[in-house]
Amino acid sequence: MSDVGSTSEKLLYLESGWGQGDILELLLHVGIIILHPLRLEILAYLDRLLCKPVETSLQNSLTTASPERKAHLSTVINLGQKMADFNLEKKYQEQEETFFDDGREIELLHFIYSNPDIETIRNSPTKVLAAIDNFARTKKYLMNVGEDKGRIVADLIAEVKPEVMVELGGYIGYSCVLFGDAVRKAGGKRYFSLERNPEFAAVIASLVDLAGLSDIVKVIVGSSDVSIKRLHASGDLKHIDLMFLDHYKPAYTTDLKLCEELGLITPSTVLAADNVIAPGNPPYLEYVRSSVEQKKRATKFGGTVNGVDSRFADKTANQYLKREGKAQLDETRVGNPLLIYESKLVNSFEPSGVPVRKEPSFVDV
Numbered sequence: 001m002s003d004v005g006s007t008s009e010k011l012l013y014l015e016s017g018w019g020q021g022d023i024l025e026l027l028l029h030v031g032i033i034i035l036h037p038l039r040l041e042i043l044a045y046l047d048r049l050l051c052k053p054v055e056t057s058l059q060n061s062l063t064t065a066s067p068e069r070k071a072h073l074s075t076v077i078n079l080g081q082k083m084a085d086f087n088l089e090k091k092y093q094e095q096e097e098t099f100f101d102d103g104r105e106i107e108l109l110h111f112i113y114s115n116p117d118i119e120t121i122r123n124s125p126t127k128v129l130a131a132i133d134n135f136a137r138t139k140k141y142l143m144n145v146g147e148d149k150g151r152i153v154a155d156l157i158a159e160v161k162p163e164v165m166v167e168l169g170g171y172i173g174y175s176c177v178l179f180g181d182a183v184r185k186a187g188g189k190r191y192f193s194l195e196r197n198p199e200f201a202a203v204i205a206s207l208v209d210l211a212g213l214s215d216i217v218k219v220i221v222g223s224s225d226v227s228i229k230r231l232h233a234s235g236d237l238k239h240i241d242l243m244f245l246d247h248y249k250p251a252y253t254t255d256l257k258l259c260e261e262l263g264l265i266t267p268s269t270v271l272a273a274d275n276v277i278a279p280g281n282p283p284y285l286e287y288v289r290s291s292v293e294q295k296k297r298a299t300k301f302g303g304t305v306n307g308v309d310s311r312f313a314d315k316t317a318n319q320y321l322k323r324e325g326k327a328q329l330d331e332t333r334v335g336n337p338l339l340i341y342e343s344k345l346v347n348s349f350e351p352s353g354v355p356v357r358k359e360p361s362f363v364d365v
């Protein structure tokens with residue numbers, strides 16, 4: 001243990017056969033594991049709350065790590081609440097009992113295309129987003145990521161510069177237009193928007209075309225797991241540099257594990273997951289924060305086939321029941337238990353102005 005605390009640049013190397021006992025347990029508990037083809041590198045990094053006394057030296061090991069090593073970090077950004085003031089003028093309409101799939105998505109298209117200034121909107125992602133926001137502020141609520149949380153991911157795109165980005169859950173295309181534009185500006189090649197509802201997917205495609213982003217954005221219609229497998233099998237998707245998870249909450253974990261199993265997620269991948277605090281996604285948070293040992297232990301006991309974790313409220317589990325029927329999720333997926341994620345909570349606001357409730361035990365970064 002003292003080796004770890006006093007190590008600034010030196011990294012510990014462990015052969016992939018496990019069982020190194022307490023020291024490993026400690027490192028897995030507090031650290032990031034950087035996966036290497038031949039051996040596992042463990043780069044210790046402590047949350048402020050977890051182990052303050054050795055924070056500095058271990059932080060140094062992070063800051064002095066070579067760019068190559070840093071590039072191997074798998075990162076999970078969990079979008080939560082930011083303490084900046086929310087501008088009430090930007091507040092979306094209240095979310096009603098039925099807040100999507102009631103015709104409002106097509107209404108949105110009529111609203112935008114009947115704008116007398118439509119020709120000035122064309123080929124401008126910013127103006128398309130403003131038009132969508134205008135609808136959601138003055139007409140009906142839309143379940144978009146919105147300006148505040150959207151900016152966090154757009155900044156992340158500028159930093160990560162993904163060649164290929166995937167979003168799970170496109171809805172009417174707000175995140176797709178915002179992030180597709182950001183990926184293009186960052187020099188990226190492809191933005192895949194995976195959307196199960198064909199009507200919503202058609203709305204996305206229409207607004208992507210209006211925004212002039214058809215060269216970079218590809219809208220994929222179908223259930224995310226099926227689409228991921230097909231894109232991988234066809235060779236169209238070989239690696240995911242950045243993934244935005246914003247679809248069916250119980251599918252966050254199963255889809256992430258699928259991507260891990262297919263080798264689409266590597267230690268350089270960054271994940272941004274929306275709504276993990278509110279409405280909340282305990283199984284996903286648990287998975288991305290688990291140690292290798294915890295994951296291995298969990299897989300021994302197995303999951304349920306085609307089941308939805310009982311921690312999800314009925315409302316979440318049945319959100320898409322009307323169209324899609326009962327969710328079919330393969331909860332037996334094991335993913336790649338050797339991947340460990342560094343997890344950060346980024347605070348923000350819902351577009352309705354509601355600050356997402358903070359998780360009691362979480363560390364802000």
Ligand SMILES: C[S@@+](CC[C@H](N)C(=O)[O-])C[C@H]1O[C@@H](n2cnc3c(N)ncnc32)[C@H](O)[C@@H]1O
Binds near residue numbers: 146
């Ligand atoms: C919260 S909305 C996405 C909002 C969008 N990302 C934005 O910010 O503009 C969730 C979307 O995920 C879609 N969805 C739900 N389950 C899905 C699945 N398994 N595969 C693909 N799309 C799914 C829904 O149809 C819905 O349009």
